[in-house]
Amino acid sequence: MTQNGSYPLWWKDAVIYQVYPRSFADSDGDGIGDLPGIIEHMPYLEKLGIDALWISPCFQSPQGDAGYDISDYRKIDPLFGTVEDYEALIKEAHDHGLRVIADMVPNHTSDQHAWFKEAMASDPGSAARERYLFRDGKGKGGNEPPNNWQSVFGGIAWTREPERKDGKPRQWYLHLFDSCQPDLNWDNPEVRTEFESVLRFWLDRGVDGFRIDVAHGLIKEKGLPPYTERATMVGEDDDKTPSDAPMWDRDGVHDIYRSWHKLLASYPGDRMLVAEAWVKPLSRLARYVRPDEMQQTFNFDYLLCRWNAAKYREIITDSLEAMHEVGAITAWVMSNHDSVRHASRLGLKDAGARPQGIDAAHEQPNEALGLRRARAVIFMTLGLPGSVTLYQGEELGLPDHTTLDKKYRQDPAFFRTNGEEIGRDGCRIPMPWTADGPSLGFNENGELWLPQPQQYKEYAVSTEENDPHSTLALYRTLLNQRKNSRLGRGTLEWAEPRDNVVEFTNGDVRVVLNCGDEPVSLPPGEILAASLEIEQDGVLPANAAVWISEGKG
Template identity: 55%
Template sequence: MLERTSESLIHQPDPVDAPWWRSAVIYQIYPRSFADSNGDGVGDLPAVTDRLPYLTALGVDAIWLSPFYVSPMADAGYDVTDYRDIDPLFGTLADADAMIARAHELGLRVIVDLVPNHTSNHHVWFEAALAAAPGSPERERYVFRDGKGPDGSEPPNNWKSNFGGSAWQRVDDGQWYLHLFDYHQPDLNWQNPEVRAEFHDIIRYWLDRGVDGFRVDVAHGLVKREGLPDFNGVNHDFGPEGDRLPTNTSPFWDQDGVHEIYAGWRTILDEYTAADPTHERMMCAEAWVQPAERMALYVRDDEFQQAFNFPFLATHWYADALHDVIELSLRSNDSVGAPTTWVLSNHDVVRHASRLGLPQDLPRPNGIGAADPQPDEALGLRRARAATTLMLALPGGAYLYQGEELGLPDSTELPDEVRQDPTFRFTKGVELGRDGCRVPIPWVKDAPSFGFGPSAEAWLPQPAAYGAYAVDQQDGVPGSTLELYRTLLRIRRERRLGNGGMEWLTGFDDDAVVALVNVAGSGERTTVVANLGATPVELPAEAGSVLVASGPLTEEGRLPTDTTVWLG
């Protein structure tokens, strides 16, 4: 017999007039790997514009584009030289304007990436800093320091780059500059009013061009602790292998000073929304922050509207762990009146169709190579479909990463000589990095580059196995992953699941079940059951008929292992 938990609703439904971003499903486009219009092997904005009807048919509400700004591409565009122009690799400003206009015609909102923690070392500001003397106003835009030791030949502190090695690079006059990532990406000094004013202007520039908001890169990293003290802790993580220390124990992540910066940005967004209430602007934080109480600070009502739920992404395929992270996320964000924003894959992590095909008692890998233990492809896809079906039933917003609607796995066959992720270079191959999840996606099985572009060129080689995942192999095919996503997104919208309340269900014999009810403001109830156990489970007859399932039920109508169903 199905039982409600004693607390009943652990999350209340949104009002009918809730802002769009509280429940939006947003599709991440990694431009260089989405679609190519000119055959040079690199995706571009005209091709994005051509493919927008596909995304409308998929059923998403908005798109987020990873950086398309002018860049030397030391880190795939996250090293920016000009925040107000498009890199010729991707097109022109006119192409960006056309893409934004076409998206709006189709009812899609447009989110663009903003990279405020660092610039490229070829940015005019940094070139001016190198030409200027120590202590100059030009150097004060970045984090320059004298070195340690009698001749200053040792770095100012022991901080490590996120990509491996020291976080400090020495320049010709002997000073050092901070780079928490690649040395081609010097960190900006956010204590400098000139830096703050510049980004206010950049935000206004893109809002004036019609964008609907921003995804903010490394949102937890802008402010560093006074004095830049040494840090002897270990790297933070969200998986079982993590040290579980609060992120702000490090002197360069999640410092309280970031919140004043984002309150200023929110004022600008609110100003634009007030001027045109039909065009409500938003921003989403990429902030790898723990515990949940610290993360909630970013989504208070005068800062970000959304923040990626990375603890959910990093949770392994265990029912109790998923139950706990879902409840903690909802309760933490509810405490500040914010929605929870769910995500399973992006351009920085192994795709969840591969991640979930690995043993779940091992750490989450940073890339998978041909010599590594290989994911179980069938198991990974089955679990990925079940995980997405669970995620899209949860109240709040959600992000999808291009290709996941095809069930696309990571490419695990990339030879070392084609890898481009700075992580691979800086760790001398110890960490393979993120190239495997960035391989161009397949559109047509029997076309050159699987229809990615008009030629056979692709900036990263596509594995032969991608042909079976191509859009043309799944479009209109019952049971395909693409049709599953289309069905999930249609029902999610029809039943307003993103705006729903939620209660847990108990009463199942197997404790490897995650079961909940999404309760719409109208009172309509959608029961969701995910079976992570080894044996099929009986579905509650009183919950209604099957609306959609991530895989077929047994002949007896039971829910098999690694399968999620919606009932109503």
């Protein structure tokens, strides 16, 4: 066992908790969460029973895209604290037996990064511009974009530089996301050298790994050929694969991650990389976790799955087989900072659908049904072999803020699509720590960067802490049982398929999830935990789940 009390290659079965810093806890009352706020709640995180924290970006940034536009990768933004605060967070986490995963954003920088400022002040063809993807425009006077690529956030993926004082021709720069996020040129050796230096900077300060943002987007097809579709991250209804798109999943990205794998291996302590790669099919996703590349890649097919037992069985089977082919584990995930929370998605008529945000003009989820299903689905997720990533607040059963007024919205996707996409603000609402107070314990003075919905009072930590039947109590129970039974390192064996039921055995635990609207029979055995009270012996109610100890009863 390692010094933190876990097994070697800890990431193989780790439960990782995503902390979205600006919405976790605010220590200084400016309305935005910060690093000291995370440190203050470290005992809560340890008690939950997780293994590691993934800290979303808190590096220096103009905050054009909530910190995913970084202007200095070696500094912490003053909104969140200092480098010393980050070092203190790492130490505090390690003292509580938790590891820390930093969020690295290598596809693009902020337009306020020193490199981009230098590029804009330099002439076409300069070394400074070669770090990014500047191109001459088409048409008369170069007034048209270099190609027809569209941004993930809506609109064209090119912005033309302002009029030059010297009167020289103006170029365009590529940004697959917002115009404040110019894409880097990863064919440039200087870019590769710089990011290896950045990784070392944070590894030297004790981080245990990195989550790689847009891991499939760093290399673009030579010549930047036309592409008529919008450059979306692959979604549930998108039958295109990244292999069809010249900006996604180019083979050259793997050389980068082989290099990073060697870099991390030179440090002690089983450091790890986890990819945010919206890649289909699973056979291509598995390429990111070959033995000499990353250790994990989020399973977004699982996140995107509808509330359907047959679909769950199919995705789980295919995922395990694809990852097994390359000797990797599967990293299961149900929610994150880019998706409507699954407690809300599972309450929609099309249960489990992934809308691009929800506001008052859209279908409102059935909150009680969504929570009931969310409490049930965690039995399946934590019962699977591999690693699991939780999103802050899901252990409370938090729903999205689905009626947030547009005057509060900050997501660039909302503005770049003129409101056609509601955006991700609803899943980023500040955490409710107490059932009273002006900001439900997020801070002491009531300042909030996004307002909390009224019902968050019912989900406050202070309320759930004292309720043995709360979602928080349920998560703690399951996480403890998962660790004791070593389910993350187990092997899945399917039971005979039944309509609307997901049923399998992992070690000495049988998982039964009823996705249907009618009760189903339970196999014999002692019930270790249930998502709701079992009122009739041997019968599992609709939209519910249990863990059963095999061979007992």
